[in-house]
Structure formats: structure tokens, C-alpha cells
Amino acid sequence: MPLIVLLLAVAFAASPLWVPGFGGFDADQFPVPQIDPPVQPKGYAFAIWGVIYLWLIVGAGFGLWKRRTAPEWTAMRLPLALSLAGGAVWLPVAVRSPVWATVLIWVMLITALWALWRAPRTDAWAAAWPVGLYAGWLSAASCVAIGLLLAGYGVLEQGPAAWIMVSVAIALAWAVQWSLGHAPTYGIAVIWALVAIAFQNSFAGVGLLALAGGAALISPTLRAARASS
Numbered sequence: 604m605p606l607i608v609l610l611l612a613v614a615f616a617a618s619p620l621w622v623p624g625f626g627g628f629d630a631d632q633f634p635v636p637q638i639d640p641p642v643q644p645k646g647y648a649f650a651i652w653g654v655i656y657l658w659l660i661v662g663a664g665f666g667l668w669k670r671r672t673a674p675e676w677t678a679m680r681l682p683l684a685l686s687l688a689g690g691a692v693w694l695p696v697a698v699r700s701p702v703w704a705t706v707l708i709w710v711m712l713i714t715a716l717w718a719l720w721r722a723p724r725t726d727a728w729a730a731a732w733p734v735g736l737y738a739g740w741l742s743a744a745s746c747v748a749i750g751l752l753l754a755g756y757g758v759l760e761q762g763p764a765a766w767i768m769v770s771v772a773i774a775l776a777w778a779v780q781w782s783l784g785h786a787p788t789y790g791i792a793v794i795w796a797l798v799a800i801a802f803q804n805s806f807a808g809v810g811l812l813a814l815a816g817g818a819a820l821i822s823p824t825l826r827a828a829r830a831s832s
Contacts, residue, residue, distance in 0.1 A: 604677070604680045604681065604684065605663070605666050605667040605670075605671045605676075605680065606667055607680075607684050608663045608666065608667075608680050608683055608684050608687065609660070609663040609664055609666075609667050611684055611687035611688055611691060612656075612659045612660045612662075612663040612687055613660060614687070614691040615656065615659070615687045615690040615691045616656035616657070616659070616660060617691075618690065618691050618692070618693065618694050618695075619694060621694060621695060622694040622695060622697075622698055625694055625697070625698065626646070626649075627643065627649075628697065628701050628704075628751060628755075632701050632755075633701065633751070633752075633754075633755025633756065634755065634756055634757060635754060635755050635756065635757050636755075637751055637754060637755050637761070639803075640750070640751055640754060640761050640764075640765065641761055641762060641765040641800075641803065641804050641808065641809050641810075642746075642747050642750030642751060642754070642761070642764060642765035642768055642769060642800070642809070643747055643750075643751065643800070643803060644743070644747070644796050644799030644800050644802075644803055645799040645800075645802040645803045647799065647802075648795060648796055648798075648799030651736075651740055651792065651795055652740075654736065655733070655736055655737050655740060658732070658733035658736060658737075659687070659733050659734075659737060661729065661733070662728075662729040662730060662732075662733040662734070665726070665729040666680075666729060666730070670726065670729075673723075675723035675725060676723055676726075676730065678721035679718045679721040679722045679723065679730060679734070680718075682714045682715070682717035682718040682721065683714070683715070683718035683734060685710075685714040686710075686711045686712075686714035686715040686718060686737075689707050689708075689710050689711040689714070690711055692707075693707055693708065693711065701748070701751065701752060701755065702752065704748065705745075705748040705749060705751075705752055708741065708744060708745050708748055709745050709748075711741055711745075712738065712741040712742060712744075712745045715734065715737055715738040715741050716738050716742075716779065718734050718738075719731065719734045719735055719738045719783065719786060719789065720783070722734050722735075722786070724785060724831070727785070727786065727831055731785060731786040731788075731831075732786060732787075732788045732831075733788070734786070735783075735786030735787070735788035735789035735792070736788040736789070736791065736792045737792075738779075738789055738792075739776065739788060739789040739790065739791065739792025739793045739796075740792040740793075740795075740796060742772060742775055742776050742779065742789075742792075742793055743772050743776070743792070743793050743796030743797065744796070746768045746769070746771050746772035746775070747768065747772075747796075749768050749771075750764045750765055750767070750768035750769070751764075753767070753768070762808070762809070765809040766809050766812065769797070769800060769809055769812055769813050769816065770812065770816075772793070772796075772797070772816070773797070773812075773813075773816030773819065773820070776789070776790065776793040776816075776820055777816075777819060777820055777823060780793075780820060780823040780824055780827060781823040781826070783827065784826070784827060784830055785827050785830045785831045786827060786831065787824045787825070787827040787828040787831060789824075789827070790820045790821075790823060790824030790827060791824060793817075793820055794817040794820050794821070794824065797813040797814065797816050797817035797820070798813070798814065798817050800813035801813045801814040801817070
């Protein structure tokens with residue numbers, strides 16, 4: 604299993620090579636084209652994937668090299684492998700179907716949170732922290748995906764869809780970070796996404812909600828950081 608996790612982390616990181624130039628769902632992939640949707644973070648925020656990919660590979664490599672038989676690492680590996688397997692095929696799915704991509708990203712999120720809860724507190728830099736950053740970004744991205752579907756399929760206008768799903772992202776992230784009590788990288792990733800949503804909306808409307816949500820996450824994130832030190 605340690606080797607499988609490492610191979611899946613590498614496959615996940617390599618997946619953009621299979622779908623070069625992917626910059627998110629195309630506006631015309633939806634019945635109601637989504638042009639500059641307010642629920643979506645500013646483009647610069649997606650650079651966090653580079654950090655996530657690299658850190659997951661480094662952590663998995665350390666786990667294989669130094670903690671291959673460590674019992675405290677065992678519980679995390681199966682759910683993490685499931686999440687990474689979903690991530691490795693997410694981009695090819697996304698270019699074909701936003702609906703199935705949204706289903707898949709929620710599967711990735713649930714299994715990533717499962718892995719995060721089982722991650723050892725020892726060697727946190729290689730286990731809980733990279734998984735936390737990954738799960739935190741997925742928490743925001745999963746809510747963004749549903750917001751896009753709600754507006755893209757005409758269930759709601761863009762504005763209400765953004766207000767609802769940004770609120771859900773904030774509530775979910777606050778509950779996870781507070782109850783988790785460690786792995787502050789989870790909260791950091793969500794704050795990064797929320798600030799990028801605020802930039803996307805020029806700090807007005809739902810952007811103010813995102814900014815307030817990011818501020819609300821500072822307290823449980825700092826609490827987690829103190830517990831991890």
C-alpha cells in the first residue's frame with residue numbers, strides 16, 4: 604500500500620499532462636453558459652495545485668522510505684489511495700462532463716477527509732499537513748463545483764448559487780478544522796480559496812462573504828497550528 608500511494612500521487616501530479624491547457628470548466632459546457640461565475644476563485648488560486656502535488660509525492664515517498672511498516676500510517680493509506688485514484692482521472696472526466704466531475708470531486712473530498720482524520724500526528728509534515736492542504740482545497744472546490752452546476756443548469760441564478768455554496772464551504776471548513784484540532788494546512792487552503800473568491804468579486808457582494816469566512820477560519824486554524832507545534 605505505501606508503494607501504491609506513491610504511484611497514485613505521481614499519477615495524480617502527472618494528470619495535467621493528459622489534458623494540457625485545462626483551465627477549469629468551459630462556459631459552454633453548461634446549458635446556461637457560466638461566464639465569470641462569482642462562485643469561482645480568481646485564476647491565480649489554482650497555482651496551489653503545484654504545492655499540493657509536490658507535497659503529496661514527498662509525503663508518500665517518505666512514508667514508503669521511512670514508515671513503510673509503521674502502524675500509525677496504515678489507517679490513512681487506503682482512503683488516501685482512493686482519493687488520489689479519483690484525482691488521477693478527474694481532469695479527463697472534467698473535460699467531458701461537469702456533472703460527473705462534480706460527483707467525482709465529492710468522492711475525492713470524502714475520502715481525503717477520511718484520510719486526514721486517520722493521518723498520524725507524528726511526522727505531520729509528511730502525513731497530516733499535505734493531506735490537510737489537499738483536503739482543504741477540495742472542500743472549497745467541491746462547493747464551487749456545485750455552485751457552477753446550480754447556475755449552469757438553471758436551478759439558480761449565479762449570484763444566489765454563489766452565496767449559498769460559499770456559505771456551505773465556510774460552514775464545512777470551520778466545522779472540519781475545529782473538530783479536527785490539528786493539521787492547520789486544511790484551514791490555510793480554504794482561506795486561500797476564499798480570498799481568491801473575494802478577488803474574483805472585487806471584494807463586493809459574495810466577495811465580502813468569502814472574506815468574512817476566511818477571517819472566521821483564522822481562529823480554528825491558529826488553534827490547530829498551536830496543537831501541531
